[in-house]
Every structure is written in structure tokens, then in C-alpha cells.
Amino acid sequence: MESQPGLNVLFTDEEIQAAVKKLAAEIREDYQGKQLLLVGVLKGSFVFLADLVRFLNVPLEIDFVWLSSYGRGRENSGRIEVVLPPRCQVKDRDVLVVEDIVDSGVTSAFLLEYLDKKKPASVRLCALTDKPSRRQVPVKIDYLGFTVPDKFLVGYGLDWDEKFRYLPDICVLEGEG
Numbered sequence: 001m002e003s004q005p006g007l008n009v010l011f012t013d014e015e016i017q018a019a020v021k022k023l024a025a026e027i028r029e030d031y032q033g034k035q036l037l038l039v040g041v042l043k044g045s046f047v048f049l050a051d052l053v054r055f056l057n058v059p060l061e062i063d064f065v066w067l068s069s070y071g072r073g074r075e076n077s078g079r080i081e082v083v084l085p086p087r088c089q090v091k092d093r094d095v096l097v098v099e100d101i102v103d104s105g106v107t108s109a110f111l112l113e114y115l116d117k118k119k120p121a122s123v124r125l126c127a128l129t130d131k132p133s134r135r136q137v138p139v140k141i142d143y144l145g146f147t148v149p150d151k152f153l154v155g156y157g158l159d160w161d162e163k164f165r166y167l168p169d170i171c172v173l174e175g176e177g
């Protein structure tokens with residue numbers, strides 16, 4: 001990647017691909033004989049989900065939810081709104097939530113509880129990155145790509161004010177947080 005002001009590469013494209021491939025192998029093994037329903041959390045998970053399904057390369061369904069937390073800036077206000085609920089039926093399905101990052105944990109904890117109320121056969125969480133130092137509510141991450149430091153990350157789907165989602169690498173946005 002060409003260097004841009006304020007961006008430092010944390011994980012390269014190659015490192016991410018290797019991690020996603022490893023996650024896919026684990027998930028494929030665990031869900032043998034089951035019909036997975038992957039639920040991507042918009043917008044941040046779209047790049048990760050697109051790579052994950054191709055490494056999984058097994059029959060599965062894909063759906064999306066769009067959640068927004070009230071408030072601006074880096075802090076999660078703790079109040080989540082379901083902007084776009086899942087279209088697929090969740091009842092009796094083996095659901096795997098696909099998240100870009102677990103930060104405070106508020107979003108993932110909310111979504112897991114929200115989906116659980118719809119009586120799935122199972123519901124688990126797959127997160128590309130985990131920032132445990134920022135956790136406010138406990139969240140069990142069943143499949144994790146990277147543990148990351150308390151820095152603001154962009155790229156590979158992650159944005160800062162809708163910018164930088166297109167970057168193939170995951171970068172630290174310097175001067176943020």
C-alpha cells in the first residue's frame with residue numbers, strides 16, 4: 001500500500017488473508033453437516049464476510065443486519081438501534097454473526113441477545129478483531145482473527161467517518177484516540 005499521512009499498517013493484506021483462511025478452516029470443521037446462516041454486521045464486516053465465505057466454500061446463507069449506536073465519535077453510547085433487521089428466518093438456524101471489531105462489546109452483546117430471542121438452533125460470534133482493553137460488557141468471541149491494541153483502526157471494511165474502508169490492509173489511524 002502507498003503510505004498515506006496518518007496511516008500505519010498494522011496487518012497487511014497477506015496477514016489478513018492468512019488469518020481469514022485459518023478462521024474459515026475452523027468454522028468449516030465445526031459446522032460440518034450444518035446449514036450455516038452468516039449474519040454480517042453492516043457496514044464494517046462486508047469485506048471480511050466476502051473473504052470469509054470464499055475461504056469457507058461450503059453451502060451457506062448470508063444475511064445482514066445494520067445497527068447504529070446513538071451518539072457520535074468514538075464512544076459507544078450503549079443504546080443500539082436495529083436499522084435493518086435480518087430478512088432470513090433465524091428460528092432453528094445455526095447462526096454465526098460476523099463482526100469487524102469488538103470494541104466496548106455493546107454492539108455484539110446487544111446483537112447476540114437480539115438474535116437469541118428469535119430462537120436459533122445456535123448463535124456464535126466471529127470477529128476479525130478484538131480490542132479487549134476497551135471492553136465495557138463481556139462478550140464471548142467464538143472465532144477471532146486478531147487481538148488489537150487500543151488504537152483506532154481503519155481499512156479492510158473499517159472506517160473513520162466513512163473513510164478508508166477500501167484499504168486492503170488494516171491500519172492505525174494516528175492522532176485518533
Ligand code: IMP
Nearest residue numbers: 044076102103104105106107152153158
Ligand atoms: P462496540 O464498541 O464493540 O459496540 O463497537 C461498535 C462498532 O464501532 C464496531 O462494530 C465498529 O463498527 C466500530 N468501531 C469500534 N472500534 C473501531 C475502530 O478502531 N475502527 C473503526 N470502527 C470501530
Ligand code: MG
Nearest residue numbers: 041042044100
Ligand atoms: Mg461495526
